[in-house]
Amino acid sequence: MIKAITGTKDILPNEIPNWNNLEDIVCNAMKAFNYKEIRTPIFEETRLFSRGIGEATDIVGKEMYTFLDRSETSITLKPEMTASVVRALLEHSLDKQNQLNKLFYISPMFRQERPQAGRFRQFNQFGAEALGSISPALDAEMILLAYQILKRLGLSNFVVKINSLGVPSSRENYKNLLKEYLSDKLNDLSEESQKRYETNILRLFDSKDRDDQKIMEHAPLLIEHLDDESLEHFEEVKQMLLSAGVPFEVDPKLVRGLDYYTHTTFELVSGSVGSQSALCGGGRYDLLVKQLGERDVPGVGFAAGIERILLAMENEKVMPEFIPQIDYYIVRLEKELSKKVFEIANNLRKEKSVEFDYTQRSVKAQMREANRLGAKKVLMIGGSEYERGMVVLKNMSDGSQEEIAIKEFE
């Protein structure tokens, strides 16, 4: 039997209402904050991601679905959306048409990792990007937006973590400080962390190695060595979150894996899913656009994992229940009336949802099916009523029925 590729999933009809519900809530929230939807291709030239996300990141280094097409161009299925959105912005000069572009998306992404709870190779994200302003109000808005969406979906068991990475100049100073602190402890670090000491020293804070954590516990923190401008930016973000009533905690060790972040980074972390607990992550990226084009456009954004959110909703038992319903089921008493049923059904279908039996089942079986489908009303065609030009209309909720002229349905 041919099966879906490892790490991919079919979303079956009975799950679709949950997806539609989530997408509706996302779209409505985005609309409320005046974000406009954007859709970009599923694949891009590989160098968009290698340049945009960063060669040293895990995503680019070992997780991308990359292949050569027939003209030998290196193609990659998008592992995240920010680089694509920025590409589209520059390609169509949206940044010149509007000073500020507030965009959102809902789209599948692809990463070749080992699947586990809350992690898939094809997964869906919704997210938002605001391009064109350095205002901390937008950093706060992103966090508020993500927070509100999760709340509207019914989730409560999650926390908002924020941090600031400052600007590159203050970060460089800090990195040197950190290197100095670690210089005599290098041999005590795990192998992985020793590598990161060279490639991306900030990520040492992420290490789950006990000994590493012990060492890092006393390390100087970036947030204590920010320049004044970065501090002020961060302070304003926090003030606005407070005034918006968004509870948050500052996590100085929150260092995100993508190269392009500056200033604010944040995560919304659930306590209701497995170890893949980040429902949503994002931050400010004032340098990315320049890296991909010649123009200098600041930006801030977030991405949220739909599968993880649905999983959290299930575990928190806040998934709304959707009971299937149709307006009419048409029961045919004599099988010679099949053509009549077909005609009436299609008339009703101009306005209502209608179903009928396509096989030759008994009246009892048809009624059972009507009940199974959640039909509000059953139209019975045939017998003496039909000869008098009437049909029986049965109300399935209370079992009452009445005769109505068949003309009403023709």
Add this chain to the structure above:
RNA sequence: GUGGGUGUAGCUCAGUCGGUUAGAGCGCCUGGUUGUGGCCCAGGAGGUCGUGGGUUCAAGUCCCAUCUCUCACCCCA
């Protein structure tokens, strides 16, 4: 890429110290009088026990391999 667990009906699972026709619940189908659902009752369909080897008189059960799914590491949404 590394490690642990798992695989029996459409679904959730039981199956004893290896022993004869492999079970349950749910779901599905049919029926419980001539043309009526939900509840109840009766009956029915549906399984090469993941796959391939091996041990044995005998394997769903033991051993090996392989695949699958799954959880965790890693990383992230």
